Every structure is written in structure tokens, then in C-alpha cells.
Amino acid sequence: MDLLPTETSRNAAPALSGGPRHALNQTCHPRARRGWRIVFTVLLGACTLIAAQAGHAFGFEDVAKQARTLAGSRFKPQDPNLPKELQGLTYDRYRNIRFKPERAYWRGAKLPFELMFFHEGSYYDRPVKINELAPQGVREIRYSPDMFDFGPNKIDPKQLRNLGFAGFRVHYPVNTTKYKDEVLVFLGASYFRAVGRDQIYGLSARALALDTALNSGEEFPRFTEFWIQRPAAGAKDLTIYALLDSSRATGAYRFILRPGTDTVVDVKAQLFLRENVTKLGMAPLTSMFFFGENQASAVADYRPEVHDSDGLSIQSGTGEWIWRPLINPKRLQVSSFALTNPLGFGLMQRDRSFTSYEDLDDHYEKRPSAWVEPKGNWGRGRVELVQIPTPDETNDNIVAYWVPDAPPRPKQPYSFEYRLSWQKDNDKRPSLAWVSQSRRGHGYRGKPDDSLLFAVDFEGPALKKLAADAKVEGNVSLDANGKILELVTQRNEVTGGWRVMMRMRRLDTEKPVEMRAYLRSGSTTLSETWSYLLPPE
Structure with a gap:
């Protein structure tokens, strides 16, 4: 991406002040003076244009413009760029590649938020471009192998110089003022997840789901570039922009993160389809249900329940509340709940007792619920719940999302907004019972x-x-x-x-x-x- 005019003006200003303007004060030939007047007039006009452009702050419309342009062109998939040392890493070996905390972005400035980054490897075989939106303009945050500790992995850093980041995580103090907790992660396709106070990671969210649970196969759009607003010294929120791209869809996203007891992410999106899709899933949530109180484990297990979420909750536009307990089916199950202008839906973890899980390592009682609250009217459509058989707890087998009855037409902008709350003690539920x-x-x-x-x-x-x-x-x-x-x-x-x-x-x-x-x-x-x-x- 080209630098914004604000970045250009910062670099150009010294040359303008120390070059032609100084030369005009010298005694010289009239033709030379006339030539300098012409140059000065041109440069003055350029300065005026740069100053006007510098007043334009990068924002959502800039990303939307890129998404619209992408939608009008043929999809160009990004090729994997992993060296052999990083291909086929196991889960544990990939986790051994850790970002060095002392290299956290914004740590030296002592800002309330900090950024740390994920290395490419294993399934994450394509780089994501990450930029900072600073007062001086857009600045790319560049990858270096020196930022990472590779642990016991035998990896030559010289083979990694052409790589990039796989994703990033945001740190902010929600449990104690003495430590910045990891509160939000973007990693893989369009997946992201967050936590609030006294929560540990569980279910995930996605930007978009295309043709989920169809025989034609699901398409997974991915974020290809991020722009993160540099926070002020006392900021309590963080703004993130993202560009989405896939074979049939592009999109612009804005995420406003507000960490706290319930961490909240306000999402604004504008989509552009390259071609028609059969099923458009908005505000998708992905979780895991292995077994629970309504479905005992198929094999002996000392734990009574194992799940990140135990039910789908829906608040209809008429005020009715629906609770659908999750199951681990023997074959694919898809359920639909037809609604008009829903007030909310979410995959919830209502059972908060440790004795329900008895797991000292995974602490499922601390997994967050995720509640989607639409902004504005979403019209007619359905909340769809997909439940997939899983043989163990390592697979996410639950998906929920909103499907509009009137999907967008190709090349036409389709906008929507919602609030996504990551909850625990304040789980959204009806006021009666x-x-x-x-x-x-x-x-x-x-x-x-x-x-x-x-x-x-x-x-x-x-x-x-x-x-x-x-x-x-x-x-x-x-x-x-x-x-x-x-x-x-x-x-x-x-x-x-x-x-x-x-x-x-x-x-x-x-x-x-x-x-x-x-x-x-x-x-x-x-x-x-x-x-x-x-x-x-």
C-alpha cells in the first residue's frame, strides 16, 4: 500500500524549508529568479495539496474503497511462503515459537494497550500485513525474526527474513493494574476471540461465514491487512480496521475494542460479493461441545462435562427468549430459527460451577459466553445452528450465525453493525426465568x-x-x-x-x-x- 499524504508531507517538509525558499533570497539572474518563481508556485501548490490531504485521517471508508476495488477484480489467492523448517509443525512445536514480551509494540511509550505478534508456521502459512495508524500517518509494522524466541525448534533465522506476521494479539490490564492481560487475538482466516475479567479463551468469532454445512463446501474468507490506531495515553478503547478477501467476497471491517469485566467489541462491516453465494452467515460464532449434563460421554471420563458452550440463546424481535441446549450428534445437524429483526443471539456457557467440569487444567467454567447484539434492523432471516460430530474436545464442532433472507447482490455494498460481548458473570439472559x-x-x-x-x-x-x-x-x-x-x-x-x-x-x-x-x-x-x-x- 502507498503511504498516505500525511507520511509524504512529513518527509517533504525539511526539503521545502531548506531548499528553494532559501534560494529566493539570493541575488541571481532575472531569468533565474523567474524560474525560481515558477518552481516556488508549483511547490506552493504542492504544499497546499499536501496540507489539505494531511487533514484526511485514515478510516473505515478507506478500507471500504479497497474492498470495493478488490470485488471488481479477479480474486488472486496468496501463495504460502513457509520454508521447510516451518511446514508441518505440530501444535506444540508451533506454540514453542513465542514473541519476546520485551519487544511488545508501544511498551516503550507506556501506553495502556500493547501489541504482540504471531509467527507464521503450521496452518498459518500466509502473512498478514499489519499497520499502525499514528499521528504522522500509516506506518507498516515490519516483521523480524529477532522478535521471536523459537524455543527447542531448530530454525535458522536467516531463512525467515522474507516472512511476515500470522496475526497479532492485544494486551490490556483487566485483572490487575500490574500486568497487561492478553484480551484479543486475530489469528487464522477471519477468526478472532477475546476475554474479559477472570475469563480464559474458549469460543471464537469470525468476520464472515460462507456456505457453512453445504455439500458444495465452505469458503473461509481471510483478513489480509490490518490498520491499528495508536491509542492515546489514557485510552480505554482501541480501534482496528481490517480488509477481508476471498474467492467470492471482500469486505471492510472496523473493530472497537473495550476491555473490561465484559470485554466488548463493536463491529462495523461493509461487504462486496464478487458473485452470488448460497448462504451468507453474519456474525458467526464457533465453539466446542463434546459432552455434558444432557449427553454423557461415550467413554469413561472423570469429568462430568466438557464444552466451551452449553447452549444457543436467542432473543427474538418480539421479546421471546429461546434456549437450545447443544449436543454432539452422530451426524451433521442443522437447525434454523426464523426471525425478524432479532435483538440478539449467542453461544453461552451458563454452567459456571467448577464441580460441573472438575478440570484443573482447562477450567471450562471460566470460558466466556459470546453475545451478538445487532445495531439497527437486520430484517427477516434466521439464526442457524450447525452441530457437527466430534470424537474429542480438540475440534470446534458448533457454529451459529445470522442468515438474511435477502442476501446482497454482487458488487453492491452490504453494510451491518453489531456489538459482540464476551461475558461470564453477567451473561445475557431473560429477566423472568x-x-x-x-x-x-x-x-x-x-x-x-x-x-x-x-x-x-x-x-x-x-x-x-x-x-x-x-x-x-x-x-x-x-x-x-x-x-x-x-x-x-x-x-x-x-x-x-x-x-x-x-x-x-x-x-x-x-x-x-x-x-x-x-x-x-x-x-x-x-x-x-x-x-x-x-x-x-
């Missing part, structure tokens, strides 16, 4: 049969305010492939909530069953809707 757990087991007591038993617990302020003799009932419905055999709603004296106990039978074991349940008292709805997909045997 919500599902606190979903348990599943055999329905029989004594002689075995083919029935199943579901125990769904609800908790919340609306239930605690009820009188001891209040009449509460569970409104439960199943699709045509399920039959309710027994239904009981009872108060949970331990939690102060209510439990719905449902014994049911699946009629065709080769087909799934859609189930719904919520609490009501007379005509008053007391809770969100539990929406469960029982997969085929």
Missing part, C-alpha cells in the same frame, strides 16, 4: 423400556417472587415423532426454581424429535422457551 440445566436419562424405573426422561430446571427472579402455593405448569410440546408418556412440574426447593419432568417415547428412532417447554401460571408466561433437538439413534 431461564433454563439452568437440561438432564436426560432412561425413562423407566424397574422394567426396561424405550422411554426417555428429561428433567429441565428453570431459575430466575420471576420464580422466586411466586407465592409458595402458586400454580405453575410446564407447557410442553413435541413434534409428530414424539409422544409424551408422563409430565410433572414441581418446585425445586434447593434452587428456588421449578423443574419440568417429562417421560417420552420416540416413535421412529431413525428420525429426530423437536421438543419445546416453558413455564406459565395461568395465561402468564414465566420463562424462556426450552427448545431441544433429540437426534436420531
Whole structure:
């Protein structure tokens, strides 16, 4: 990318002040003076133009202009540039390549934010250009192997001089003022993830999902260039711009990061499609569910649950709340929730008790929830949930995103904004009552049969305010492939909530069953809707 005029004016200013302007004060031939007047007039005009251009600060529209230009040209994939030493690195060997903390960007200036960078290697085989937006203009942050400690890897730094960064991470003090915590990471395709206070990394977000879970295959757009605004001395937020590119889509993104108890990222995007796509997934979230309270581990495991998220939460435009517990299916499952102007959706980790996981290394109880809150009206569309079988906890097998009914046309700008909150103690949930757990087991007591038993617990302020003799009932419905055999709603004296106990039978074991349940008292709805997909045997 060419330097902005602000960078040019900074370099040109000394020459203008010490060159022709000084020469005009000398005695010289009239023709020479006339020539200098011409030169001076030209240079004065150039100075005026530079001064006017210098007033233009780099911003979102500059990235959008690049995205529009890219969309009008043929996609040019970037070739991998890894030397043999960095190809095929295992996960552990790649992690042994660490950025030297003392080389953190902005550390010497003692700014509230710092940047550290990821080395290319393993799956990250293409460089990403990273720039700083400083008062003097745009300045590329250049890679050097001296910035990294390669650990036990036998790598010759001389073979790495033509490489670049794979991504970057942002540091800011959210847990203590004595240390800058890692709060945001951009690494791989268009993936990014963040954490707030007392959180550890779990699920990820992406800029865009194209044709997810289709037989044609998914396309993964990637960020090719970033521009990071240099923060002021007392800044509490950080602005990041990014350029997206792929075979069928380009885009401009702005991320405003506000770290805290709940770290918030405000996202602004403008997309341009090179050609039509079958499914456009906006604000996609990616997580992992291996097993949990509603689905026991297929093999013996000392841990009761293993997941980064335990459910999909949706707040519709009409105010209804829906909770869909996650599963690890035996085959691909895709669910859709049709909505108009949704108020929010997210992949949530509601179970915050250590005893639910008993994992001293991974601490799943500290994994953040991610809540998407649209800005403005998103119109008609659907929240789509994709659940993919996984044999272990190393694979992200859960994806959720918004699909508009009216996708953009090729070459036409498509803009949207949303707020993405990384939450833990302040998880977004309904104000009345919500599902606190979903348990599943055999329905029989004594002689075995083919029935199943579901125990769904609800908790919340609306239930605690009820009188001891209040009449509460569970409104439960199943699709045509399920039959309710027994239904009981009872108060949970331990939690102060209510439990719905449902014994049911699946009629065709080769087909799934859609189930719904919520609490009501007379005509008053007391809770969100539990929406469960029982997969085929």
C-alpha cells in the first residue's frame, strides 16, 4: 500500500524549508529568479495539496474503497511462503515459537494497550500485513525474526527474513493494574476471540461465514491487512480496521475494542460479493461441545462435562427468549430459527460451577459466553445452528450465525453493525426465568423400556417472587415423532426454581424429535422457551 499524504508531507517538509525558499533570497539572474518563481508556485501548490490531504485521517471508508476495488477484480489467492523448517509443525512445536514480551509494540511509550505478534508456521502459512495508524500517518509494522524466541525448534533465522506476521494479539490490564492481560487475538482466516475479567479463551468469532454445512463446501474468507490506531495515553478503547478477501467476497471491517469485566467489541462491516453465494452467515460464532449434563460421554471420563458452550440463546424481535441446549450428534445437524429483526443471539456457557467440569487444567467454567447484539434492523432471516460430530474436545464442532433472507447482490455494498460481548458473570439472559440445566436419562424405573426422561430446571427472579402455593405448569410440546408418556412440574426447593419432568417415547428412532417447554401460571408466561433437538439413534 502507498503511504498516505500525511507520511509524504512529513518527509517533504525539511526539503521545502531548506531548499528553494532559501534560494529566493539570493541575488541571481532575472531569468533565474523567474524560474525560481515558477518552481516556488508549483511547490506552493504542492504544499497546499499536501496540507489539505494531511487533514484526511485514515478510516473505515478507506478500507471500504479497497474492498470495493478488490470485488471488481479477479480474486488472486496468496501463495504460502513457509520454508521447510516451518511446514508441518505440530501444535506444540508451533506454540514453542513465542514473541519476546520485551519487544511488545508501544511498551516503550507506556501506553495502556500493547501489541504482540504471531509467527507464521503450521496452518498459518500466509502473512498478514499489519499497520499502525499514528499521528504522522500509516506506518507498516515490519516483521523480524529477532522478535521471536523459537524455543527447542531448530530454525535458522536467516531463512525467515522474507516472512511476515500470522496475526497479532492485544494486551490490556483487566485483572490487575500490574500486568497487561492478553484480551484479543486475530489469528487464522477471519477468526478472532477475546476475554474479559477472570475469563480464559474458549469460543471464537469470525468476520464472515460462507456456505457453512453445504455439500458444495465452505469458503473461509481471510483478513489480509490490518490498520491499528495508536491509542492515546489514557485510552480505554482501541480501534482496528481490517480488509477481508476471498474467492467470492471482500469486505471492510472496523473493530472497537473495550476491555473490561465484559470485554466488548463493536463491529462495523461493509461487504462486496464478487458473485452470488448460497448462504451468507453474519456474525458467526464457533465453539466446542463434546459432552455434558444432557449427553454423557461415550467413554469413561472423570469429568462430568466438557464444552466451551452449553447452549444457543436467542432473543427474538418480539421479546421471546429461546434456549437450545447443544449436543454432539452422530451426524451433521442443522437447525434454523426464523426471525425478524432479532435483538440478539449467542453461544453461552451458563454452567459456571467448577464441580460441573472438575478440570484443573482447562477450567471450562471460566470460558466466556459470546453475545451478538445487532445495531439497527437486520430484517427477516434466521439464526442457524450447525452441530457437527466430534470424537474429542480438540475440534470446534458448533457454529451459529445470522442468515438474511435477502442476501446482497454482487458488487453492491452490504453494510451491518453489531456489538459482540464476551461475558461470564453477567451473561445475557431473560429477566423472568431461564433454563439452568437440561438432564436426560432412561425413562423407566424397574422394567426396561424405550422411554426417555428429561428433567429441565428453570431459575430466575420471576420464580422466586411466586407465592409458595402458586400454580405453575410446564407447557410442553413435541413434534409428530414424539409422544409424551408422563409430565410433572414441581418446585425445586434447593434452587428456588421449578423443574419440568417429562417421560417420552420416540416413535421412529431413525428420525429426530423437536421438543419445546416453558413455564406459565395461568395465561402468564414465566420463562424462556426450552427448545431441544433429540437426534436420531
